[in-house]
Amino acid sequence: MDVEILLRVDGKEHRLTVDTRTTLLDALRERLGNTSPKKGCDHGQCGACTVLMNGQRVTSCLVLAVAGEGAEIVTAEGLAEGDELHPVQRAFIAHDAFQCGYCTPGQVVSAVAMMREAQAGWPSVVTEDLDADVVVLDDREIAERMSGNLCRCAAYANIVPAIAEVARP
């Protein structure tokens, strides 16, 4: 069943007609040609499709495009300022934090949101003092908070240091 929707992606507005079955991930990739969010599992199990939706990281494969109508979407592509890469993107390159690179855009978007969540004082399941005001992003916290992004190449040993460099300058 076709519906007309408005998507705001990386600061640009797009009007398009989609079948109600279209996920946000498919709308971004197939309709808008933004292939930075990747389709790993299509079931919420890998995080390759992670984008920001109204500032929060979400798995775009489980969001119906029609339900995301009007929301502010940011993809890995939209994190850079023109040719100037986001600090997290630069850190991934500096630390060689990928092999095939398929999970990387999802990892990068997720890491950016993760640091904002920590700044807002959100705890994780490994946070010792749930009542603490300040979250210290040690390696254990980073690993737990990034566990929604799988890396089939197991580049974790470089992903965590890349994120740590930005999280604990």
Add this chain to the structure above:
Amino acid sequence: MKPFRYERADDVASAVATVTDDPRAAFLAGGTNLVDLMKMEVATPGVLVDVRHLVSHDIEDLPDGGLRIGAGVSNSMVAADRRIRRLYPMLSQAILAGASYQLRNLATAGGNFLQRTRCVYYRDIATPCNKREPGSGCSARGGHERDLAILGASEACAATHPSDMAVAMAAVDAVVHTQGPAGERTIPVNELLRLPGDEPWRDNVLERGELITAVDLPPLAVAANSRYRKVRDRASYAFALVSVAAAVEVADGLVRDVRLALGGVAHKPWRAFTAEQALLGAPATEENFHAAAEAELAGARPLPGNAFKVPLAANTIVSMLRALTEEAR
């Protein structure tokens, strides 16, 4: 996915009316469970009524000292709420132990209770499953039994309820508010989700079209000294094999109050009333913790593939009571 119509209702009453009147219609909240099941054609609704904007996104203080969580509050916001972290830490921890940040940002308090089982046969339309297709049989017994129930299962179904949040909600005696075709009502979480019996397709007691609007946490002093522990096949981003929500208050060496609920062991969050009764007023000793855990699990009927869950659940109960009472000392 089967084709469907998507609707955003203007108010709760019309959302309820649409789903009540059309057997093919379903509510959509975060979609993290329903959209997943629709992709596999395990769920095939013809109409989706998006309710996320209709139900409250706030957590309010109640006059009695409890809290009211709107059904539309994301799992992330419940876990991060300062009051919940301080007054009901096991609820924050339970939510944080489930899924991932990406999923918890989408998932809602209402949808979390109503997520369907992760039994691999339920999720595979090529295999018989009494829950998905009444009367077709159960493929799980004698198959992949690792995730199945050890308590309260029936011949027809041994699936488990996958929610972590609901386990902590059961431990604190949370109460769900609903609005349905017959009006508004409240349902204790411990009665919302049901055992399979011979109707395993019914996960809960809600009527068709009945919408969860909020969930209340009653004031509960013992909950301030509480924790959630989840045992699973990998350290994060995996469903529970066994989980325990525990709260305990000790005075003069005696158990003054206690709440225990188990996840991963039954078709619903398993409130350990037997163990609680055994512990109330008793000396807070390792021996009594063991006896209480064993009394609770005396009724366990494990299968060959999940018998490990019986000692695992007992040991997890004991180690949590030990940790919580040592901290209180």
